[in-house]
Amino acid sequence: MQRKNEWFSLLGLALGVIAGDGFAQAKQPSQDDLKAKYEAKLQEAWFVDGGWSVDFAGAKERAKKENKVVFAYFSRSYSP
Numbered sequence: 001m002q003r004k005n006e007w008f009s010l011l012g013l014a015l016g017v018i019a020g021d022g023f024a025q026a027k028q029p030s031q032d033d034l035k036a037k038y039e040a041k042l043q044e045a046w047f048v049d050g051g052w053s054v055d056f057a058g059a060k061e062r063a064k065k066e067n068k069v070v071f072a073y074f075s076r077s078y079s080p
Contacts, residue, residue: 029037041047042054053059056072063070 053062056070059070059072062068
């Protein structure tokens, strides 16, 4: 039984190394790529026509003037 557990441990270690190597070699987007995606997202119709803002301080000020709350959505998918 001990031998079987050792085998599973070695197998798990080998698979972890193989999987980890694949993740390490994955191409990470450059800052320029991320900035281009971010700028493109800001030009999409849903954002432009939806009254969205990327200025948090401005949104808080506007919400206070209009007696409304701020709906904030934070994402890092295209964050440079």
